[in-house]
Amino acid sequence: MKFIISLAFKNLxxxxxxxxxxxxxxxxxxxxxxxxxxxxxxxxxxxxxxxxWYETASIRIMNTDYWNDRLSFPLDEGIQHPDxxxxxxxxxxxxxxxxxxxxxxxILYGEDFGEDGNIPALVTAIDTESDNxxxxxxxxxxxxxFLDPDRHEAVIGSWFAEDIGAELGYxxxxxxxxxxxxxxxxxxxxxxxxxxxxxxxxxxxxxxPIQLIxxxxxxxxxxTEINIALSDRAxxxxxxxxxxxxxxxxxKNMTIVGWEELAQDFLAIAEAKRGxxxxxxxxxxxxxxxxxxxxxxxxxxxxxxxxxxxxALGMSDSQIRxxxxxxxxxxxxxGSIIGVLLGVLANIPMVVYGFNFSFMLRDMDIGYRIQxxxxxxxxxxxxxxxxxxxxxxxxxxxxxxxxxxxxxxxPKCLQYR
Amino acid sequence: MxxxxxxxxxxxxxxxxxxxxxxxxxxxxxxxxxxxxxxSGSGKTTLxxxxxxxDSVDKGEIWIDDKAVSTLGKHGKTEFRRSHLGFIFQTxxxxxxxxxxxxxxxVLSILSVPExxxxxxxxxxxxxxxxxxxxQRRPDKLSGGQQQRIAIARxxxxxxxxVLADEPTANLDSKTGKxxxxxxxxxxxxYGTTFVFSTHDQMVMDYAGxxxxxxxxxxxxxxxxxxx
Numbered sequence: 001m002k003f004i005i006s007l008a009f010k011n012l013x014x015x016x017x018x019x020x021x022x023x024x025x026x027x028x029x030x031x032x033x034x035x036x037x038x039x040x041x042x043x044x045x046x047x048x049x050x051x052x053w054y055e056t057a058s059i060r061i062m063n064t065d066y067w068n069d070r071l072s073f074p075l076d077e078g079i080q081h082p083d084x085x086x087x088x089x090x091x092x093x094x095x096x097x098x099x100x101x102x103x104x105x106x107i108l109y110g111e112d113f114g115e116d117g118n119i120p121a122l123v124t125a126i127d128t129e130s131d132n133x134x135x136x137x138x139x140x141x142x143x144x145x146f147l148d149p150d151r152h153e154a155v156i157g158s159w160f161a162e163d164i165g166a167e168l169g170y171x172x173x174x175x176x177x178x179x180x181x182x183x184x185x186x187x188x189x190x191x192x193x194x195x196x197x198x199x200x201x202x203x204x205x206x207x208x209p210i211q212l213i214x215x216x217x218x219x220x221x222x223x224t225e226i227n228i229a230l231s232d233r234a235x236x237x238x239x240x241x242x243x244x245x246x247x248x249x250x251x252k253n254m255t256i257v258g259w260e261e262l263a264q265d266f267l268a269i270a271e272a273k274r275g276x277x278x279x280x281x282x283x284x285x286x287x288x289x290x291x292x293x294x295x296x297x298x299x300x301x302x303x304x305x306x307x308x309x310x311x312a313l314g315m316s317d318s319q320i321r322x323x324x325x326x327x328x329x330x331x332x333x334x335g336s337i338i339g340v341l342l343g344v345l346a347n348i349p350m351v352v353y354g355f356n357f358s359f360m361l362r363d364m365d366i367g368y369r370i371q372x373x374x375x376x377x378x379x380x381x382x383x384x385x386x387x388x389x390x391x392x393x394x395x396x397x398x399x400x401x402x403x404x405x406x407x408x409x410x411p412k413c414l415q416y417r
Numbered sequence: 418m419x420x421x422x423x424x425x426x427x428x429x430x431x432x433x434x435x436x437x438x439x440x441x442x443x444x445x446x447x448x449x450x451x452x453x454x455x456x457s458g459s460g461k462t463t464l465x466x467x468x469x470x471x472d473s474v475d476k477g478e479i480w481i482d483d484k485a486v487s488t489l490g491k492h493g494k495t496e497f498r499r500s501h502l503g504f505i506f507q508t509x510x511x512x513x514x515x516x517x518x519x520x521x522x523x524v525l526s527i528l529s530v531p532e533x534x535x536x537x538x539x540x541x542x543x544x545x546x547x548x549x550x551x552x553q554r555r556p557d558k559l560s561g562g563q564q565q566r567i568a569i570a571r572x573x574x575x576x577x578x579x580v581l582a583d584e585p586t587a588n589l590d591s592k593t594g595k596x597x598x599x600x601x602x603x604x605x606x607x608y609g610t611t612f613v614f615s616t617h618d619q620m621v622m623d624y625a626g627x628x629x630x631x632x633x634x635x636x637x638x639x640x641x642x643x644x645x
Contacts, residue, residue: 003519003526010514309510312471313571314499315527316492410471411462414506414583 004319008326012334015299019331022295026335026394027342029284030386034343037277037386038350038376043368044270045377048259049232050198050369053136056262057227059240061085061247066224067255073102075179078222084250085226086130092246094230097130098223100213104176104186106206112170119164121206123174125213134229137194137207144168144192149209155192157205166190174208178217186216198369236260269367281386285393288335292397296328300405301416307405308413317406324402325395332394336387343383350376419445419468419579419611424477424487426463426634437463439634441477445627447578448609450602452616452625459631461615462583468613469502469581470494481579499528503572503610505582505601509564511556511571517543518552521570528575542570545607546600562593566600573604580604582614586621598624 012019052058062070066077079085082098089096106121128149132138137155138146147153156166166172167190174186188208196202214221230239236258247254260267300307310320358372368374405413426438437460445451453461466472467479470486471494479487486497511520522539530538543552546566556564565585572580582601586594598621605612614621622628630638 003523006519007512007515007523014514305508305510306512309504309506311495312469312498312504313524313527314495314502316495319527411466414471414510 004323005326008323008330011299011323011327012330018295018298019334022291022331023335023338025291026284026288026332026390027339029287030336030339030390031342031346033277033281033284033386034340034383035346035350035376036280037379037382038347039355039374040273040277041379041382042351042354042375042377043370044273046375047266047270047369051263051266052229052259054140054196054198054201055369056259057134058230058234058236058259059228059243059256060259060262061226061228061243061254061256062224064253064255067257073224075100075102075177075217075219075222075224078179078219078224079226079251079254080222081251082223082226083221085247088246088250089226089228089243092242094228094243095130095133096226096228097127097134098210098226099127099131100125100210100217100219100224102176102213102217102224104174107173107175107185108164109171109173112167113165118175121174122204123176123213124205124207125210126207127210134227137196140194140196141192142195144190146192147207147209148191149211151191151209152186152188152212153191153209154188155194155205155207156190157202158193158195159199159202160204160206161190161193163203166193168193176217179219179222182218184216186212188212195371197371199371200369202371266367266369273367281389284386285389288332288390288393289397292328292331292394293401295331296324296398297401297404299327300324300401304405304408304413304416308408308410308416311406311410311413320406321399321402325398328398329391329395332391335394336390339390340383340387343386347376347378351378418447418480418482419443419613420478420480421445421464421468422478422480424464424467424479425475426460426467426472427475436634438467441631441634441636443629443636443639445611445613447611448605450605450612450624450626452614452622452628453631454616454622454628455631455637456617458633460634461617461631463634464631465581465583465613465615468579469504470498500575501578503575503577503580505565505568505572505580505585505614507584507587509556509561509568509588511564511567513556516553516555517548517559517567520556520567521574524571524574538574539570542574543567545604546570560593561589562596565589565593565597569597569600569604573608573610576608577610579611579613582612584616584618585614586616586618591620594618594620 063077063079066074086096086098101122101124104121104123105118107118110116128147142158147155170190172188174188176184178184196205213219240256240258243256307320354373354375356373421441421443424438424441428435428437441464453464455461467474474487478485489497518539521543522535525535525538543549546569548563548566551559586597589597601612604610616622627641629636
């Protein structure tokens, strides 16, 4: 065994240039994999955070009928006793806030916007006192002030404001159906612009005080949803069960869902992108396998007489195979070590500074809830898998060419030119 | 004792059929220094390969001592070669990345001989073939004659019963060839190892204790003579 290992190691130095080129090909592949995986993992983690902080909260409580018909935002199917539920939740240590979401026709006036017009908008009525306990819009305000609960005011996302040409002080009218189906027009003034890190929200956010909507749309203190914030490490399913126990005695027919259920579009995209990483890894492996296989094929056929000699002197096929497999493993090991080192080094600035994709993300929805800088993240398991895969696959790749050579008769090997 | 009994061997290359050996029989007693001679294509290498268990007979049998080696399977032949046979090749077939010492020692490594014994036996055999002081040199730093000495040491280190040498001096000048033959003869006498070598070189034929001539796959003469 010692001889076999020693021979395999020495054979690595026989064709130094070829060994280095093959190892570099593996290294570059692994480095690319580590970087891409890090960026996708980082984007996924940041997206999940931005989803919970600005879009879905951790847990949402809704009336089951509202949940079943949620795409049409039925105000008639609201939560009847939101204050009681929130009180109980807060007593039990939960940060919770109620909201009303509804569709409105947003009328823009030529006086402010240059020309008259209207566009559909998803309006979110928030409880200004408790919303910041669950969502984090307060810290994203870039212009103006936040909402005053007693005034006809609106806060708008910065990309949305840019798209419609809105500025602070501009007036808009929201034309919406109230509870019961009547139409109501609500005049509001834009008092604040938020730059939210979640691009989906930043593109469409229009917030107004919940008191205003309760009054104008005759909500009679009902709301469409109650949102709860949890710590990052909380077990969502466990918490949903706990919340159910608290809500059930107050109001029946409630549906309580976690953020993952509310963000299925994102999760589907994230999964597809994870599939993409697997394809990258597969491509890396194919490159490594072809490279190693080719290198070993050349090495084996250049040494075919030597191989015949070793077989003639009594080395078994398995001993010879092991020599070549270890040699290929050596190339794989060098490539994997270099690849992991380069990948880790290249990933440091990705994690610390990130890469600014704002030029692309402003006008394009790539599914991730990231607005500008995409940060990498450390994923030791991926790095380990990439390292081991590069190493093991290299050894496996030597199997076929060795098998072919060992099928040759010994006299043919000895006479091989 | 090697016994070759009515051996036939035919090769098929594409549409052509070559009858390399036809009904060949011969006995080689232990310790002989025998040359198998003949022109190219006469079947001498084929006969050596069959005795060396690296090829299979189509018909007939080959016995080494009381073992019918021609009937052994692939694994059995590998085992037999590992334990009982030594080989010397025309082109030396040394491993270029290994030193002279390592090229010889590996034969004992695959026989799982203890490390200390490998060292002692390897240094001794290298000294016997005249390579003392060159143990750490790689083949590319040695002359053709010195490389063939390594090959001889490699063949003899496991004290095989038989050494098979296919045209061992064909790549050497006549002076070096003579030295190699003298060395092989010396080893043959010292260890009592049977040496069977193929050649078409008259000098080599003259050196042999017995000369078997092949022509078109058949033995045409078998002479025992006194050697130089």
